[in-house]
Amino acid sequence: MIGLFLGITLMACSLDGRCNEIEQVKKDWEWLKEKQKDVSDFEKLLPSKQKIEEVRNRYKNLTRFDGNLIRQFEEALLTKEGQKRIWEMFFKKDLPSQQKVKVIFYLFSRSVPKKTVENVFKSAEKLTDYRFYGVLQGIDKKTISYLASIESFKKGKITVKINPLIFEKVGTSVVPVFVLAECREDFGVLRTKNCSFKASLYGDVSLSFALKKFEEVEKR
Numbered sequence: 001m002i003g004l005f006l007g008i009t010l011m012a013c014s015l016d017g018r019c020n021e022i023e024q025v026k027k028d029w030e031w032l033k034e035k036q037k038d039v040s041d042f043e044k045l046l047p048s049k050q051k052i053e054e055v056r057n058r059y060k061n062l063t064r065f066d067g068n069l070i071r072q073f074e075e076a077l078l079t080k081e082g083q084k085r086i087w088e089m090f091f092k093k094d095l096p097s098q099q100k101v102k103v104i105f106y107l108f109s110r111s112v113p114k115k116t117v118e119n120v121f122k123s124a125e126k127l128t129d130y131r132f133y134g135v136l137q138g139i140d141k142k143t144i145s146y147l148a149s150i151e152s153f154k155k156g157k158i159t160v161k162i163n164p165l166i167f168e169k170v171g172t173s174v175v176p177v178f179v180l181a182e183c184r185e186d187f188g189v190l191r192t193k194n195c196s197f198k199a200s201l202y203g204d205v206s207l208s209f210a211l212k213k214f215e216e217v218e219k220r
Contacts, residue, residue: 103131105179110146112176116204121152123207134160137167165192170200177202178210
């Protein structure tokens with residue numbers, strides 16, 4: 001006991017015999033005690049046992065997937081009845097019916113004056129008989145900044161697709177272009193491969209002008 005006491009004392013004191021460091025150690029210890037936190041203060045950050053159990057029950061079926069089950073899903077997706085059953089199982093609601101919708105694709109790039117794009121997008125906000133999508137062939141940092149400065153896009157009122165396939169289907173690299181299409185929705189999702197492209201109108205014209213021309217095409 002004496003040896004242990006002397007060892008502690010020697011560690012806390014300097015070699016010349018001064019023991020002022022002991023007082024400093026005491027002060028540091030008191031400071032640490034003041035700063036310590038009761039662990040119970042942080043219990044509210046942890047999910048309750050009840051919440052953990054709810055999540056476990058909600059997703060317990062995910063742990064049961066195996067190769068055979070996945071193959072069954074693949075086979076089921078090949079039939080309309082199977083698609084309906086899987087959709088209802090996961091989303092707890094009826095499978096959206098397949099439907100054809102009229103679409104206006106507006107092909108553009110940042111080479112098109114921003115004011116032109118802003119006017120087209122603003123007019124598109126009021127469309128009721130057509131879906132409207134802005135379409136870019138590709139994107140880079142400058143294009144992102146260009147889009148971010150357009151109010152309708154920034155506020156989420158207009159959707160812009162990055163889809164070179166539409167440019168390919170229309171057969172153009174020139175912009176701006178209004179494209180009239182009829183597209184089929186599968187599972188509530190519109191896919192380009194399910195679109196029939198009916199007419200294209202090139203040039204810096206208004207959306208209302210393009211719609212009048214497309215109405216003439218549909219009447220033929």
